[in-house]
Amino acid sequence: MPLHELDTRLAPPTAADFAAARAGAPPLPVSPAPDFVAIEAAAVEGGSFAALVRRLSPCHCGTLFGAAHLARRLAPARTVRSAGARLDDGAPRALVGDLEVEGDLSVGAALVVAGNLSVHGVLRDAGPASRIVVTGHVRAGHIDSSGRILAGGDVAARGLIHGERHDDALEALGTIRARAVVGDEHRFEAGAGFDVEQRPLHAGACGEYVFDRRDPRHMDQLLTAFGEHWVQRLAPATRS
Known part of the structure; x- marks a missing residue:
């Protein structure tokens, strides 16, 4: 897959998905903790993983890290070589x-x-x-x-x-x-x-x-x- 096309379609998240992502995201030594309020608001709009990241683009890396933990519950993992x-x-x-x-x-x-x-x-x-x-x-x-x-x-x-x-x-x-x-x-x-x-x-x-x-x-x-x-x-x- 060309890297310019890299993305993953996400399933609609549930309350259980949000709770598991909150519980599973480890503490970070430098970055602020993930803003799961912002993550949930962006995720309920649906769409792809890249679209979720785009909606969260004003946020810090910790929030993107939390979004990645949520995304792991919403799509099967695959390996991409490019x-x-x-x-x-x-x-x-x-x-x-x-x-x-x-x-x-x-x-x-x-x-x-x-x-x-x-x-x-x-x-x-x-x-x-x-x-x-x-x-x-x-x-x-x-x-x-x-x-x-x-x-x-x-x-x-x-x-x-x-x-x-x-x-x-x-x-x-x-x-x-x-x-x-x-x-x-x-x-x-x-x-x-x-x-x-x-x-x-x-x-x-x-x-x-x-x-x-x-x-x-x-x-x-x-x-x-x-x-x-x-x-x-x-x-x-x-x-x-």
Whole structure:
């Protein structure tokens, strides 16, 4: 399925569905708790999962996370495999089930997956409109984030995880796992802690597990460990 067409039709919700979604949504370390009043008001209008996400677009990631828990009760899970894509037209995409992307995935709007997200290449999200919300695990080759990522499981990269923008965060209820995590005024929260190959040798502003891109000592350590190609690919000195 082309990712531009990604969506899931939802069955009409019942009072039992709303109650189960409220009970099943776990507490979040950073994002506010889901606004289930807004979720119920949007869900009773019916339609697809993407339509529900669109109605909730003014809401924070926690509410989209709650909507994903509701959607899991309203549609059977399926696995979608697709080539890489740029989802930068502002339209939300949503899936009940697992999404596997063979190449790179660039996200510029809301992408909500009630399941797991696997990207074989680079997962990028850009700007304040970009929100990646996944009830399960997020796995990628590398992750380059300047938006918000919220995962109910682990966030894992085979290579580097990089985040920038002080208003945004990468939030995992499980473990954040990578060869190294690099931040530029970006918040990282891992409910089950960090599992990293490299951590800063010198204390910095981003905590003991996160390299500060603004700290020359941290960047020197990264360049020594990984080489210029990897570091500049994920954490360039300047962005266009």
